Structure formats: C-alpha cells, structure tokens
Amino acid sequence: MPIGEDAIAGYTFKIEIDGQVIAQFKELSGLEASREVIEHRENNMAGKEVIKKLPGKKSWGDITLKRGVTDNMVVWEWFQKVMDGLIDEARKNGSIVLYDYAGGETGRWNLTNCWPSKVAVNGMQAGSSDVLVEEMTLVHEGVEPA
Numbered sequence: 001m002p003i004g005e006d007a008i009a010g011y012t013f014k015i016e017i018d019g020q021v022i023a024q025f026k027e028l029s030g031l032e033a034s035r036e037v038i039e040h041r042e043n044n045m046a047g048k049e050v051i052k053k054l055p056g057k058k059s060w061g062d063i064t065l066k067r068g069v070t071d072n073m074v075v076w077e078w079f080q081k082v083m084d085g086l087i088d089e090a091r092k093n094g095s096i097v098l099y100d101y102a103g104g105e106t107g108r109w110n111l112t113n114c115w116p117s118k119v120a121v122n123g124m125q126a127g128s129s130d131v132l133v134e135e136m137t138l139v140h141e142g143v144e145p146a
Helices: 074-083
Strands: 012-018 020-025 028-029 033-043 049-060 063-068 092-099 105-122 135-141 144-146
Touching: 020 063, 020 074, 074 105, 074 135
Parallel strands: none
Antiparallel strands: 012 020, 012 092, 028 063, 033 049, 063 135, 092 105, 105 135, 105 144
C-alpha cells in the first residue's frame, strides 16, 4: 500500500450471484486463499543440504455470511437446490462487493462455482426483542480480487 492511502472501511457489502444482488450481509468471514508449501530437500555439489520451498495445491476458505432475517427467501431457495441434489444448477459464479459510505464500489472479489453448503437462523428466543440472524456458508472453487 503506498504511503498516504487510507484503509478501506467495511461499511457495507452485498453478494451478487450471476450479476444479480441477492442479499446484503452485516458480517463476513473466511474470505481467504492459500497455497500449500512443499519442502524439497537435496544436497548441492558440495554436499551441503539445500531446502527449496515450492508451491503446492491451492485452497480457499469457506465464506460465512450473517445478516438479519428478512422475508427475502432467495438464499433458502438457492440452498434448496443443493438439498434436492441439483448441484450443477446450484453452482453459480458470484461476487462479494464492498461499498463506501457514498454507495460507491470500493472492492470486489469474484467467486467461481459457489454454492451454499449451510443456511441457519440463529438466536430464536420467545419474548426476545433481538433481531434474528440468518447465517449462510458458501463454498467455492476459487476467489480472485477484481
């Protein structure tokens, strides 16, 4: 990061699936990519041990999203395709889009072949005035910043 640039605030973000915004969430975790490290040991011509580190397999974290429960059932309908065994139909390309305070896009991460592996409503308690929280876990086959 060049000196003088401000860090981006996580003010608000939305999930787009096949170019359509399906939901706005209040919390996100697991947006990560990693590469396994393979250590290769050998001896050089002088007999000295040399350790080379090579890139191994790629992996991506499962993304967990949380939001207040609404009457928008798009997430549950998408998950139902998975439950019905229609995984080819459920796999979608999508994006996590970050917005600034003025509503301008400040960041985008594109997901390949994502689908919901879990949806849940947490925190139901009779007599409570707390907002119900819906949680969705997305699995995918790759993430790239756009």
